[in-house]
Amino acid sequence: MKQTFLPALAAAALLAFPALASDPPTAPDAQVPAGEVVVTETPDADGATTGDATEATEAAEAAEAAEAADATDAAEAITAEEPWRACPEGVSPIDLPAKDSVATTSQRPYLIKYGYAVFGGHQSVTVLNTGNDLVVDFGKSDLVLNLNDRRYQLVSAHFHTPSEHLIGGQRFAGEIHFVHKEKNGDGMAVVAVMVKEGTAHSTLGKLFSNPPDAGKKRTVRVSLGKLFPFSKSGYLYEGSSTTEPCVDGVTWLVLPEPLTMSRQQLEVFEKRFGPNASAPVPSEGRNILFVE
Numbered sequence: 001m002k003q004t005f006l007p008a009l010a011a012a013a014l015l016a017f018p019a020l021a022s023d024p025p026t027a028p029d030a031q032v033p034a035g036e037v038v039v040t041e042t043p044d045a046d047g048a049t050t051g052d053a054t055e056a057t058e059a060a061e062a063a064e065a066a067e068a069a070d071a072t073d074a075a076e077a078i079t080a081e082e083p084w085r086a087c088p089e090g091v092s093p094i095d096l097p098a099k100d101s102v103a104t105t106s107q108r109p110y111l112i113k114y115g116y117a118v119f120g121g122h123q124s125v126t127v128l129n130t131g132n133d134l135v136v137d138f139g140k141s142d143l144v145l146n147l148n149d150r151r152y153q154l155v156s157a158h159f160h161t162p163s164e165h166l167i168g169g170q171r172f173a174g175e176i177h178f179v180h181k182e183k184n185g186d187g188m189a190v191v192a193v194m195v196k197e198g199t200a201h202s203t204l205g206k207l208f209s210n211p212p213d214a215g216k217k218r219t220v221r222v223s224l225g226k227l228f229p230f231s232k233s234g235y236l237y238e239g240s241s242t243t244e245p246c247v248d249g250v251t252w253l254v255l256p257e258p259l260t261m262s263r264q265q266l267e268v269f270e271k272r273f274g275p276n277a278s279a280p281v282p283s284e285g286r287n288i289l290f291v292e
């Protein structure tokens with residue numbers, strides 16, 4: 001972990017995006033502030049499936065991916081109560097303290113810049129069932145997270161159940177990881193969105209509760225704006241990836257305002273792929289910043 005992270009972050013917070021204050025106290029359905037995720041949801045056309053032409057190659061790729069995954073996490077007794085650690089030396093996930101226990105800032109050093117000039121509302125993504133996991137592939141999209149004056153491209157997303165990060169000791173029903181790779185470097189940034197049990201979520205359902213058969217993939221159209229909570233306030237810290245390849249140097253942005261999925265939607269994923277959450281490591285002594 002980089003000990004210089006917090007000072008650097010605070011400095012960046014003062015300099016970057018001065019116009020991006022915290023979310024206005026408006027209702028969740030109100031207009032999204034400029035500069036946030038700006039895509040608005042319109043009724044989604046239900047996921048058109050891909051043709052069969054490329055499925056042989058895709059199946060081969062998936063089988064390879066499944067094999068690689070098998071080698072790393074097979075034979076582990078995993079339960080929701082006692083998650084395993086996929087990366088024994090990793091420093092993520094963590095149990096994040098309540099926000100009044102960590103440093104806070106109202107200046108955002110990040111900007112989730114998915115959207116408007118790019119999609120006009122919807123984005124085609126590919127959902128791949130590797131046999132062990134569901135991976136959402138954003139392809140060569142131009143979905144960019146600006147963070148501490150660096151640009152990261154959204155490449156993929158996946159789902160964990162239960163959540164990997166805890167907040168104030170609370171574990172959530174699920175956690176989505178949006179994996180970003182630095183455009184002009186080798187850094188990684190992951191935006192984590194919490195999910196609690198509640199109302200069914202049509203977009204999350206398309207991605208994580210309607211899996212293609214093992215080794216197959218499916219193309220669906222989603223509104224990215226629906227995949228993030230209204231509030232973009234969150235925790236920033238330097239950690240590691242929680243699954244293979246278990247690398248350090250991952251900047252985490254954990255958004256605590258949860259989305260909801262129905263019990264039925266969660267069960268579809270859990271029965272096929274869960275529980276698949278890595279156990280948290282202690283957060284004492286870590287540089288954690290809460291961005292209002």
Ligand SMILES: [Zn+2]
Binds near residue numbers: 158160177242
């Ligand atoms: Zn993950």
